[in-house]
Amino acid sequence: MARxxxxxxxxxxxxxxxxxAENGYHNAQVSKxxxxxxxxxxxxxxxxxxxxxxxxxxxxxxxGEFIAAVKRELQACAGAAEQLARLIRLxxxxxxxxxxxxxxxxxxxxxxxxxxxxxxTEPLRAYSRxxxxxxxxxxxxxxxxxxxxxxxxxxxxxxxxxxxATCWVMSHRxxxxxxxxxxxxxxxxxxxxxxxxxxx
Amino acid sequence: MARxxxxxxxxxxxxxxxxxAENGYHNAQVSKxxxxxxxxxxxxxxxxxxxxxxxxxxxxxxxGEFIAAVKRELQACAGAAEQLARLIRLxxxxxxxxxxxxxxxxxxxxxxxxxxxxxxTEPLRAYSRxxxxxxxxxxxxxxxxxxxxxxxxxxxxxxxxxxxATCWVMSHRxxxxxxxxxxxxxxxxxxxxxxxxxxx
Amino acid sequence: MARxxxxxxxxxxxxxxxxxAENGYHNAQVSKxxxxxxxxxxxxxxxxxxxxxxxxxxxxxxxGEFIAAVKRELQACAGAAEQLARLIRLxxxxxxxxxxxxxxxxxxxxxxxxxxxxxxTEPLRAYSRxxxxxxxxxxxxxxxxxxxxxxxxxxxxxxxxxxxATCWVMSHRxxxxxxxxxxxxxxxxxxxxxxxxxxx
Amino acid sequence: MARxxxxxxxxxxxxxxxxxAENGYHNAQVSKxxxxxxxxxxxxxxxxxxxxxxxxxxxxxxxGEFIAAVKRELQACAGAAEQLARLIRLxxxxxxxxxxxxxxxxxxxxxxxxxxxxxxTEPLRAYSRxxxxxxxxxxxxxxxxxxxxxxxxxxxxxxxxxxxATCWVMSHRxxxxxxxxxxxxxxxxxxxxxxxxxxx
DNA sequence: TATGAATGAGGGTTCATTCAT
DNA sequence: CATGAATGAACCCTCATTCAT
Numbered sequence: 001m002a003r004x005x006x007x008x009x010x011x012x013x014x015x016x017x018x019x020x021a022e023n024g025y026h027n028a029q030v031s032k033x034x035x036x037x038x039x040x041x042x043x044x045x046x047x048x049x050x051x052x053x054x055x056x057x058x059x060x061x062x063x064g065e066f067i068a069a070v071k072r073e074l075q076a077c078a079g080a081a082e083q084l085a086r087l088i089r090l091x092x093x094x095x096x097x098x099x100x101x102x103x104x105x106x107x108x109x110x111x112x113x114x115x116x117x118x119x120x121t122e123p124l125r126a127y128s129r130x131x132x133x134x135x136x137x138x139x140x141x142x143x144x145x146x147x148x149x150x151x152x153x154x155x156x157x158x159x160x161x162x163x164x165a166t167c168w169v170m171s172h173r174x175x176x177x178x179x180x181x182x183x184x185x186x187x188x189x190x191x192x193x194x195x196x197x198x199x200x
Numbered sequence: 201m202a203r204x205x206x207x208x209x210x211x212x213x214x215x216x217x218x219x220x221a222e223n224g225y226h227n228a229q230v231s232k233x234x235x236x237x238x239x240x241x242x243x244x245x246x247x248x249x250x251x252x253x254x255x256x257x258x259x260x261x262x263x264g265e266f267i268a269a270v271k272r273e274l275q276a277c278a279g280a281a282e283q284l285a286r287l288i289r290l291x292x293x294x295x296x297x298x299x300x301x302x303x304x305x306x307x308x309x310x311x312x313x314x315x316x317x318x319x320x321t322e323p324l325r326a327y328s329r330x331x332x333x334x335x336x337x338x339x340x341x342x343x344x345x346x347x348x349x350x351x352x353x354x355x356x357x358x359x360x361x362x363x364x365a366t367c368w369v370m371s372h373r374x375x376x377x378x379x380x381x382x383x384x385x386x387x388x389x390x391x392x393x394x395x396x397x398x399x400x
Numbered sequence: 401m402a403r404x405x406x407x408x409x410x411x412x413x414x415x416x417x418x419x420x421a422e423n424g425y426h427n428a429q430v431s432k433x434x435x436x437x438x439x440x441x442x443x444x445x446x447x448x449x450x451x452x453x454x455x456x457x458x459x460x461x462x463x464g465e466f467i468a469a470v471k472r473e474l475q476a477c478a479g480a481a482e483q484l485a486r487l488i489r490l491x492x493x494x495x496x497x498x499x500x501x502x503x504x505x506x507x508x509x510x511x512x513x514x515x516x517x518x519x520x521t522e523p524l525r526a527y528s529r530x531x532x533x534x535x536x537x538x539x540x541x542x543x544x545x546x547x548x549x550x551x552x553x554x555x556x557x558x559x560x561x562x563x564x565a566t567c568w569v570m571s572h573r574x575x576x577x578x579x580x581x582x583x584x585x586x587x588x589x590x591x592x593x594x595x596x597x598x599x600x
Numbered sequence: 601m602a603r604x605x606x607x608x609x610x611x612x613x614x615x616x617x618x619x620x621a622e623n624g625y626h627n628a629q630v631s632k633x634x635x636x637x638x639x640x641x642x643x644x645x646x647x648x649x650x651x652x653x654x655x656x657x658x659x660x661x662x663x664g665e666f667i668a669a670v671k672r673e674l675q676a677c678a679g680a681a682e683q684l685a686r687l688i689r690l691x692x693x694x695x696x697x698x699x700x701x702x703x704x705x706x707x708x709x710x711x712x713x714x715x716x717x718x719x720x721t722e723p724l725r726a727y728s729r730x731x732x733x734x735x736x737x738x739x740x741x742x743x744x745x746x747x748x749x750x751x752x753x754x755x756x757x758x759x760x761x762x763x764x765a766t767c768w769v770m771s772h773r774x775x776x777x778x779x780x781x782x783x784x785x786x787x788x789x790x791x792x793x794x795x796x797x798x799x800x
Numbered sequence: 801t802a803t804g805a806a807t808g809a810g811g812g813t814t815c816a817t818t819c820a821t
Numbered sequence: 822c823a824t825g826a827a828t829g830a831a832c833c834c835t836c837a838t839t840c841a842t
Contacts, residue, residue: 008805040808042807
């Protein structure tokens with residue numbers, strides 16, 4: 001049902017990002033998305049099961065691309081600390097590069113609708129695993145404390161990045177998000193670092 | 201029009217918490233809340249401007265009570281570090297004590313509706329100020345690094361607590377949230393602590 | 401949900417009969433029925449579960465009233481033959497008295513929709529039982545042949561009346577339906593009558 | 601535009617019968633019929649004006665074939681009574697031989713849609729004329745009463761066969777329809793027979 | 801001839817809100 | 822103050838039909 005390729009599929013996803021960002025999820029009528037994508041209302045249902053599926057797909061596609069990009073970049077990193085620094089930078093850079101996407105990801109997608117939350121779970125878990133991979137690696141290499149609770153550490157890392165990003169979006173972006181990456185890194189690193197680690 | 205007190209006012213707020221927690225935001229119709237509160241549909245409009253006002257009031261009341269309680273408790277604390285520890289414990293304890301409230305606060309109220317987000321802003325800011333007060337105090341007393349970015353530190357503290365709490369709610373609470381407080385504190389403290397501070 | 405009494409309930413039923421008769425089932429939008437009944441669209445859903453329920457209820461109410469009336473009248477009849485005669489007359493008279501109802505019953509309600517057919521089944525069965533009662537009685541009294549297949553006899557009686565009525569409706573009623581009752585009775589009676597019965 | 605012959609024309613008709621029988625009229629989408637027929641959606645519109653035209657054609661073709669077969673067989677009959685007996689047997693046999701067709705003819709095609717009813721009229725009239733021909737003949741030969749109302753007699757014959765067939769389809773065919781033919785004939789014959797006719 | 805992707809009009813239903821009682 | 826019957830605007834989705842290939 002959902003043809004994953006083709007211009008239309010992407011066009012609808014991108015249109016949804018824009019329309020939702022500008023109008024809010026509850027005011028993002030299917031007809032609005034269709035118009036923005038330059039297709040008929042019915043066409044959306046050739047590519048997506050329903051409106052929720054557009055949302056979920058949007059999240060999956062965007063998150064999938066982001067995670068793939070992060071994974072690629074992380075391979076070039078020497079240690080876990082460097083990986084963490086790069087993760088934070090990428091996370092912020094990505095959101096700052098696409099203001100519509102940022103709004104949708106940080107604000108609009110925090111839907112309570114159980115179906116959407118369910119569909120979003122998997123990509124979020126993949127991101128969690130990625131972050132936990134960095135933490136575990138740091139513990140192995142001795143960069144991070146050996147007694148860290150991996151899950152808690154991940155929750156701190158993600159929670160912090162997420163809150164910083166959300167505040168940035170809510171502030172209507174009067175400052176640079178990416179510019180905060182180094183300081184956020186320093187904060188988080190100190191929380192994770194092995195004792196003898198002269199951070200900075 | 202909107203009387204801020206009276207038995208029914210509270211009854212409606214509490215009913216809203218329960219109904220939203222059990223049915224999800226999108227299935228929390230006014231009539232359901234009215235039934236749960238034991239009043240007629242129309243009565244709700246004697247105490248609240250509209251449905252949004254119920255949600256915003258709910259958030260304000262609950263958050264206000266929580267902040268007041270936290271402020272009271274924090275006065276008994278010797279230092280900023282101790283205040284931070286107690287804040288985390290209170291934050292988690294409060295949520296764990298009321299599962300309906302936890303669901304509503306962590307999941308259901310993260311609505312995109314701009315009016316609601318707007319109405320929620322003020323109590324959230326009050327909480328932010330409270331957290332920033334702890335950070336500032338720690339910087340003054342020398343417990344925390346003097347070069348902290350107060351806002352970033354606050355975002356890390358709140359973002360971490362929030363993410364830990366959200367994961368706990370999403371996990372259907374198969375473990376104790378309050379029990380995580382000490383370890384979360386240790387993580388956050390290390391991020392904030394002045395260098396010579398042999399944490400624990 | 402479906403308050404069985406009250407002006408509105410009846411008004412909606414009657415409006416549905418009229419709108420369906422004039423526009424056909426597929427062009428009988430809920431909003432049209434509501435307008436005809438002088439209520440808001442949403443009001444219909446205070447009295448009926450959905451559009452199908454209006455149809456089914458319409459059939460049940462009208463058929464129920466008709467069956468009750470028939471039963472009342474049949475009690476005054478001396479024998480089964482007289483009952484049959486009166487049944488046919490009542491059947492035709494009722495339809496002729498209400499042209500909208502006739503159209504709906506004979507044409508519009510022959511829907512294939514399984515839910516509607518299901519909802520219609522019971523009243524139809526009640527009518528079948530009533531007719532079979534007459535047949536059985538006639539067999540007992542000796543008015544009718546003793547070797548009749550009750551079900552087949554009923555199917556002939558109902559099928560004949562139904563077809564005569566349908567043709568009448570389809571002909572746009574250029575002749576009197578009730579006037580046909582005696583001749584229809586004579587035909588049917590001959591099929592059922594015991595041999596020595598000099599009917600004609 | 602609408603070619604009345606060709607493999608695909610037939611294939612689409614047969615597919616429509618099957619799809620409608622299995623899914624009901626309201627769930628017999630053009631695309632389903634096309635898939636069942638092994639053609640593209642658009643191809644249907646090379647052979648039929650629209651969906652209604654498929655249904656009407658279906659009815660015309662099937663009814664036409666049936667009427668032709670009946671006419672052929674009736675020529676071999678000695679008298680009107682024998683013709684009537686054979687008509688009933690053929691009517692029932694045909695339906696019992698093709699359960700899909702039976703469902704479509706007795707249940708699914710009783711649509712209220714005025715265009716379809718209109719398109720169905722002609723073949724039905726042909727069948728009516730055929731039945732009335734038998735009645736008239738019987739009156740001429742003296743087998744049937746001379747004072748019969750031909751139209752009423754036809755309505756009784758058709759109405760009875762139709763009702764018996766419909767009940768059979770609705771009963772999910774737990775018994776043989778064709779086996780009922782003799783008894784149905786006996787009933788109807790008695791209604792029509794001239795007085796001195798020792799029937800059974 | 802044949803295809804099937806694209807179209808877009810149309811409608812049943814929900815539910816926040818009102819107001820006569 | 823309180824009620825709850827009534828309102829009616831708003832929207833997602835289906836599917837018959839078209840037309841460029």
